[in-house]
Amino acid sequence: MTWLLTGGAGYIGAHVAHALRAAGEDVVALDDLSSGVPERLPEGVPLVRASVLDTDAVRAAFREHGVTGVVHLAAKKAVGESVAEPLLYWRENVGGLESLLRVVDEEGVRDVLFSSSAAVYGTPDSDVIVEDGPTAPINPYGETKLVGEWMLRDLATARGTRWTSLRYFNVAGAGSPQLGDTAVANLIPMVFRALDRGEAPKVFGDDYPTPDGSCVRDYIHVADLADAHVVAAQRLRDGGPSAVYNVARGEGASVKEVLAVVREVTGLDVEPEIAPRRPGDPARLVASPAAIERDLGWRAQHDLRAMVASAWEAWTAAR
Secondary structure: OEEEEEOOOOHHHHHHHHHHHHOOOEEEEEEOOOOOOHHHOOOOOOEEEOOOOOHHHHHHHHHHHOOOEEEEOOOOOOHHHHHHOHHHHHHHHHHHHHHHHHHHHHHOOOEEEEEEEHHHHOOOOOOOEOOOOOOOOOOHHHHHHHHHHHHHHHHHHHHOOEEEEEEEOEEEOOOOHHHOOOOOOOHHHHHHHHHHOOOOOEEEOOOOOOOOOOOEEOEEEHHHHHHHHHHHHHHHHOOOOOEEEEEOOOOOEEHHHHHHHHHHHHOOOOOOEEEOOOOOOOOEEOEOOHHHHHHHOOOOOOOHHHHHHHHHHHHHHOO
16 A cells, blocks of 8 residues: 655654654655655655645656555644635645545545644633534634545545544654754744744743643644554554544643743753733643544653653754
8 A cells, every 4th residue: 555645744744754664654755845854754755746736746646656545744734824824724725635635536545544633623611622522613724624624524425435534732842853843833943943042932821721821732742643643544544434533642731831841851041921822822722532542552652851852852953
């Protein structure tokens, strides 16, 4: 079986590519390189430089490489940007998936693993989020991810496609120094950049209804996330049913708690500047990973300190 990995040269995509290859899976990456780095890909993984919006290029990749399954990661993913530029997110995330699924349908491919997000839940009422709880996204990013799940569900009803949606929580860390997150769009690299510049890291809002007033998130090591993709892809390959899974540790950490771990790892002063809340940020997102543990035998192996330490090692290596 050959998996087409869209967004394969990105931060998460490259980790998934390495994990799939280590598990003996054949992989071809498709990436427009708007944020991806070809050198992240493991040796022997072909790269098709194209956007998922280019249906003809996607079709050609399927036929040239004998694609029989898809792992779809290519997407825009910044919550704040999605609020400011909603049409960009609908074009890239929904239009891109429509283009990809058109080829999936034409070529008779049956297995699709979809990169979704905790953002589909919006601001949940429960302290711990489960997959069958309400979905009410509060930003365009989350809306486009939820629509993507609906598209897959509808195609499955019409064509018998098998699909799995992995709802990521906050991804951090690095599997190796060469695979670090250099986009500076997530909390930990944003803190590192501020430290490099001699600036105070920003905490966006300290008046949320949480123990210390800052947002609480469930952080997951990118290497654990990559392993979740492997077991989910293999279950699809083996004829498993369609499913939706949270990928998380089931533990929350506030922004201020993350800063404390950064201080411990780096030995640097991480006294923050309190800034206004960002639009579209819920106060707390913490998941139950019970379903993926039960069905796929997957469990996160890395704690928050391991995430920060590996991210710092990668950040300093890239200087």
